[in-house]
Amino acid sequence: MANKENPLKQLEHFGQSVWLDYIRRSLLSSNEFKRMLSEDGLKGMTSNPTIFEKAIDGSNDYDEQIDALIRERKNVDEIYEAISIADIQRATDALRPLYDRTAAVDGYVSYEVSPLLANDTDGTIAAARRYFRMIGRPNLMIKVPATPAGLPAIEQLLSEGVNVNITLMFSMKHYEDVAEAYIRAMERRLRAGQPVDRIGSVASFFVSRVDTLADKRLDEKLKATPDDALKALKGKAAVANTKLVYQRFKEIFHGKRFAELKARGAHVQRPLWASTSTKNPAYSDIKYVQELIGPDTVNTIPPETMDAFRDHGNPRLTVEEGLDEARSAVERLAALGINLLELGEELQKQGVESFAKSFEDLLAAIKHRRDAAA
Numbered sequence: 546m547a548n549k550e551n552p553l554k555q556l557e558h559f560g561q562s563v564w565l566d567y568i569r570r571s572l573l574s575s576n577e578f579k580r581m582l583s584e585d586g587l588k589g590m591t592s593n594p595t596i597f598e599k600a601i602d603g604s605n606d607y608d609e610q611i612d613a614l615i616r617e618r619k620n621v622d623e624i625y626e627a628i629s630i631a632d633i634q635r636a637t638d639a640l641r642p643l644y645d646r647t648a649a650v651d652g653y654v655s656y657e658v659s660p661l662l663a664n665d666t667d668g669t670i671a672a673a674r675r676y677f678r679m680i681g682r683p684n685l686m687i688k689v690p691a692t693p694a695g696l697p698a699i700e701q702l703l704s705e706g707v708n709v710n711i712t713l714m715f716s717m718k719h720y721e722d723v724a725e726a727y728i729r730a731m732e733r734r735l736r737a738g739q740p741v742d743r744i745g746s747v748a749s750f751f752v753s754r755v756d757t758l759a760d761k762r763l764d765e766k767l768k769a770t771p772d773d774a775l776k777a778l779k780g781k782a783a784v785a786n787t788k789l790v791y792q793r794f795k796e797i798f799h800g801k802r803f804a805e806l807k808a809r810g811a812h813v814q815r816p817l818w819a820s821t822s823t824k825n826p827a828y829s830d831i832k833y834v835q836e837l838i839g840p841d842t843v844n845t846i847p848p849e850t851m852d853a854f855r856d857h858g859n860p861r862l863t864v865e866e867g868l869d870e871a872r873s874a875v876e877r878l879a880a881l882g883i884n885l886l887e888l889g890e891e892l893q894k895q896g897v898e899s900f901a902k903s904f905e906d907l908l909a910a911i912k913h914r915r916d917a918a919a
Contacts, residue, residue, distance in 0.1 A: 551585065552854055553858065555860040556586070557586050559839060559840065559861070559862055560840030560841055561838050561844060562650075562844075563586060563846060564589035564590055564817070565591070565845070565851065566846055567590070567596055568591075568592045568597070570606040570631075571604065573632065573636055585851065585855065588651040588652065590640070590653075591654075591688075591749075592654070592655060592657065593688065593903070594657060594660060594903040594904035597625075598904075601907065602910040610627070610631065611624060612918060614627055615918045621915065624911050630656075630676075630680055637682035637685055638682070649684075649742070649745055650745075653708065656687060657688035658672040658673050661901055661905075664693075664694045665694060666698045669695060669698040670701055670702060674707065683708075686710040686745060687702065687707055687708065687710070689710075690896075691719045696726050699711055699723065699726045699730075700729055700733075703726070703727060703746060704734055704737075708745040709746050710746070710747050713749075713751065713897065715754070715888065715896075716786070716886045716888070716889025716890070717786075717793060718886055720748060724797050727746050728803060731806045740810070741806060741809055742811065742812075744811070745812065747817040747843055748794075748814055749819040749845070750817065750818060751820040752784070752786075752821055752833045753783055753821060753823060753824050754783075754820050754824070754895075755782050756779075756781075756783040756825065758888050758891065759778075759782035760780065762881075762882075762883045763775055763881075763883070778874060778877060778881075780825065784832070785871035786885050789872065789875065791865075794813075794816050798841075817843040817845055818833065818837050818842065818844045818845070820833075821850060822846075822847050822849065830849075830853045834858065835854070836866075838864055839862055839863070842864065
């Protein structure tokens, strides 16, 4: 494998960047991490409360620091921030050469504001500013959800020069709202005489969960009326939805309005395919990587899916394939009463609740450790 580019590394030839949807302290100092950077072409990392919960509660990596923070009488929130920020700083430092080499295109690490702020615009802005200042790395992205309260926060933060990874996007409407917020923010910076060439932003479009919910709706209909045409739609919604969003990305960021921003050095806001592990064992374990390869995209991939694609991925330009079938699938789903815009709203609400629960579980695990030590 070392003598031949593996399938993950080959994705860069199609204009796609691989980011790792995982972080753990022991990984950052390992030979495995160095191998991922060199042989897999790893170009970034993302984190979220669920990832930190598993890292902190499922390993001994953090015991020494947690015990020291407990002795310093830090509260639960302070302990979480101290240990998670330390990991983010290590990761951003490791990826800084890549950030510099790619002129602020890649080499980013993402850190999420508290999911409990998903419906609080001012709270989100304040937290994002504080984290961006505390972590103090130019290749940091702050994750903010594309909720109604998150959108104005996204625009404000980007206009101030804070790099933003927008999360919990599931529908075309979510995508268009986020792209508009990014472009408005860059236009505001230009009007204020501020540079736009070092602002980084990705639009994290969640993939597999769309199939999970759409398939559930199809199964309900199949119970009432067994039908081969209905059955054939299973596993089609997510990729179709994502491919059409990619077409909209091209229209927006290769169009006249963005041309002036691009001429002044602004980067396109790349779509980032998130939630790309396969949830349904009936589908390929690399489905949401294999079928969404294309220029100006990022795929943030969990370790198990990275291993699978490294083993049997077939890199080629796939995000432009089957567009007529994608449009047809969306239309057929709509005719059955499965509207992807409505599904997107439901999935975003579920996502906010899921991330909030993970965050509360994480804080509870830290509290348990602190109380036991006390």
